[in-house]
Amino acid sequence: MASTARLGGFIGLAGLIGLAAAALMEDIAKPEIGGLTLFVLISLSLVVGLSTAASP
Amino acid sequence: MVGQIGPLVQVGRRRTALALHILGGLAGGATIGVVLGFAGLLLRAALGDALDTVFAIVVPLALLFTASIDLGILHKPNLTRERQTPGSWPCSLGHYPGIFGWGFDLGLGVTTRIPYQSLLVLPLAAVLAGDLTAAVAIMAAYGASRAAAVVAAVSSVSGDDYAAACSAIQGRINPLKKLVGATALVIAALIVIS
Numbered sequence: 052m053a054s055t056a057r058l059g060g061f062i063g064l065a066g067l068i069g070l071a072a073a074a075l076m077e078d079i080a081k082p083e084i085g086g087l088t089l090f091v092l093i094s095l096s097l098v099v100g101l102s103t104a105a106s107p
Numbered sequence: 108m109v110g111q112i113g114p115l116v117q118v119g120r121r122r123t124a125l126a127l128h129i130l131g132g133l134a135g136g137a138t139i140g141v142v143l144g145f146a147g148l149l150l151r152a153a154l155g156d157a158l159d160t161v162f163a164i165v166v167p168l169a170l171l172f173t174a175s176i177d178l179g180i181l182h183k184p185n186l187t188r189e190r191q192t193p194g195s196w197p198c199s200l201g202h203y204p205g206i207f208g209w210g211f212d213l214g215l216g217v218t219t220r221i222p223y224q225s226l227l228v229l230p231l232a233a234v235l236a237g238d239l240t241a242a243v244a245i246m247a248a249y250g251a252s253r254a255a256a257v258v259a260a261v262s263s264v265s266g267d268d269y270a271a272a273c274s275a276i277q278g279r280i281n282p283l284k285k286l287v288g289a290t291a292l293v294i295a296a297l298i299v300i301s
Contacts, residue, residue: 061259069248082241083151084162087301089241091294092232093248098290099226100252101259102283 062101069097124206125258129251131210136250137243139215143233144242151237162235163298169231170295173224177288186227189220213257214250222280225291 073093082089151158175181192212197205212218217230229249233242 061262062256065252065255065259069252073244073248082236082244083238084159084236084241085301088298089236089244091297091301092229092236092241092245095225095290095294096229096245096249097252099221099223099229099287100249100254101256102223102287103221103253103256 066097066101070094073097124203125261127203127207128210129254129258131207131212132214132254133210133247133251134207135211135214136216136247136253137214138211139217139230139250140233140243140246141239143230143246144236144239147234147237147242148239150234154237158235158237162232162237165235166228166232167295167298169228170225170291170298173226173228174288174291174295176224177284177291179285179288183224185220185222186224188218190218192219210250210254210257213253214246216246216249216253223284223287225287228291 070093073090147158154161172181173186176183176186192209193199196208199205200208216226226249229245233245236242236245
């Protein structure tokens with residue numbers, strides 16, 4: 052049985068690393084769509100991706 | 108995926124297998140990001156700055172639509188594919204290449220079943236961004252995080268009861284759907300005001 056706290060910890064840590072990478076990316080890439088827009092889209096990527104552990 | 112990869116990582120070196128799975132997800136996301144990014148560059152060349160206006164209108168509207176499905180407000184059949192990653196890959200490709208391949212396949216995003224319709228906005232946004240780096244960043248973040256979620260789930264299993272872990276995660280799909288839908292709505296609002 053999965054430990055919810057452990058799973059939550061892993062997911063939270065992965066999310067934090069992703070958000071830090073997104074913030075770094077925003078500075079480096081200077082995207083056409085704007086830094087904030089890129090940051091929020093990467094955040095959506097992280098939320099959708101991290102929510103799919105059991106999907107085949 | 109948790110039910111499949113869980114028993115497999117018991118056979119070989121667990122950390123190597125899980126790292127390869129994340130690497131596969133990152134590679135899959137980055138690969139589709141490059142393809143979508145080039146499509147976006149073509150659109151940028153054709154439309155110029157008008158593409159930014161298209162992005163600012165289409166992406167929030169798409170987020171609104173898919174979030175309504177995820178939140179259960181709109182009842183539409185799933186728009187995403189029903190295909191699953193082939194369970195035979197570790198046999199046909201080899202143990203580690205198969206686990207990498209699973210990550211790659213999941214990282215592509217659009218080739219396998221996913222319960223959240225808001226996912227579909229990611230490739231759309233990657234194209235309409237008209238920027239190769241942004242497209243790769245969006246899709247690679249998705250690919251890596253989807254594979255990382257599998258690794259997190261496998262790592263959190265005590266013993267080898269992967270089927271029970273899988274059932275527990277499946278039981279959380281509906282609340283997670285609402286979370287993804289709500290996040291998509293917030294992101295639509297942030298794009299509009301940014």
